[in-house]
Amino acid sequence: MIAVLALLAGVVLGLWLDPTVPAALQPYLPIAVVAALDAVFGGVRAKLDRIFDDKQFVVSFISNVLVAALIVYLGDQLGVGGQLSTGVVVVLGVRIFGNVAAIRRHLFRA
Amino acid sequence: MSERVGDDGEGRRGVRAFTPDFLTELFRNPLDPGYADAAAQRAKSGRPARPGWSVGPVSLVLVVLLGFLCAVAYRQTTAEEPGRAQARSGLVAQIKQRQTDTDALSVRADELREEVNRQREAALGGSQAARLRDLEASTGLGRVRGDGVVVRLADGPGGQDSLSGANVGPSQVLYSDLQGVANDLWGAGAEAIAINGQRLTATSTIRNAGQAILVDFRPVTGPYEVSAIGPDSMRKRYESSRSALTMRKVAQDTGLSFGVRDVDDLTLPAAPEPRLRYAEPAVSPSASPSGDDESSGSGTSPSPSGGGR
16 A cells, blocks of 8 residues: 555646656656566566565566666667667566466465 | 555565576565565564655655656657657658649759750751651650550559458559560560659569559559550550459459540650660770779669660
8 A cells, every 4th residue: 555655746746746758768757657567567577476575576677677688788789779678578468468367376276 | 454465575585596588587576575574574573664654764865766767758748749740740741842832843954955956957957857756756756646445453442351350451552563564564565654644664663662652663542544546456456464353353353443445636744754774885805893883873773674665
C-alpha cells in the first residue's frame, strides 16, 4: 500500500515539477522507464513469492536502467540505435510479461 | 508456496549449468535469479523476511523515482507531439508553396516563350518562320493542335490478398506499358505525343521510381492518358500494334482498363525547354579516366539515363 502511495507521489511530483529533460538524454528516457518497469514487476513478483529483497530490488532497478540506457547509447554510436532499442524493449517486454503472468497466477490462482 | 519456488530455483540452476540458452531461460524464468539467491542466503543466516507488503526506505525512494520517471516520460512524449505535427504541416505548406511557385514560373516561362516566338516571327518573316515552327512542332518544343487518338490506361481495382489482407497489385499500369504505348504510337505515325499533358520529345524518359512513374523525371499518376496527334490512319495502325494487343489481353485478364478513342482537336503543350548539353574536347589525348568521371559528374556529358527511351 505504501508502495502504491509512493508511486502516486512520484507521478504527482513529476507532473507538478515538470522538469525539462536535457536533449542528450531524451532518447534514453523511454527505455529507462521500460527497464524500471521490468525491475518493479520483478520486485512485485518476488514479493508475492515471498523472496523479496530490498538490496536485490535496488540493485536490479538501477542496473536495469543504466544498462538499458548504455545499450541504446552504444547502439546510437554504432548506428544501430533503433534496432538495439527494439531488442532491449523486446527482452524487457518478455520479462515483464512473464512476471505479470506469475503475479496473475498468485493473485487469481489462474 | 515457498517450498515450490525453492525447488524451481534449484531445478533452474541445475538446468542452467547445462543449457546456457539465454532466450529459453528468459522465457522460462523471467525473475532475476538474485531474489532466489538472496532468499536462500536469508534462510541460511536465519534472518526473517520482511512481513506483508512493507518495503525498505531505499526501495520506496526508487518507487517514487519510477512514478517520477513515468510522469516525465509521459510529459516529454506529449510535449513532443505538437512539435512533430508542426514540423510536418510546415513541410507540407512548404511543398505546396513551392508547387504554386513552380506553376506560376512555368506559366511565366510559357508566356515568355510565346513572346519570343512572336518576336522571332516578326523578325524572320515568311518561309523561315514557318520552317522553324514545323521543326519546333516535330521536336516537341512547340504547342501543337490537331486530330488524333487518346489511349487511356488505368489501374485495376485494388485487389486484396485473401490470406494476408495486404494489397496485392498485379493490375497496375507499369512504366513499361506506357513506354510500349508511346513507342507504338510513334510507330503508327504519331507526330506528337503527350502523357497526362506532358509532351514527349526525342530525349524523354519514362521510368519508374518505387511506386511512381516518372515522365521526364516528373511523376504522373493514373489514370494515364497518352494523347497522340497524327494522321487518320494512325488509329487503325495502332490498334494492330503489339502494345495495343498486349494491353487488351492484359486488361481482359486483370481488370486493368485500356481504351483507345479518336479525339478531334487535341492540343498538346510544348515540352519544357531542353537542357542543352555541350560536348567538350578532352583536355589532352592522355586524359585519364578520372578526368572523364569528373566531366560526367558536372553534367556536361550526356548521362546514360538521359536518353534512355
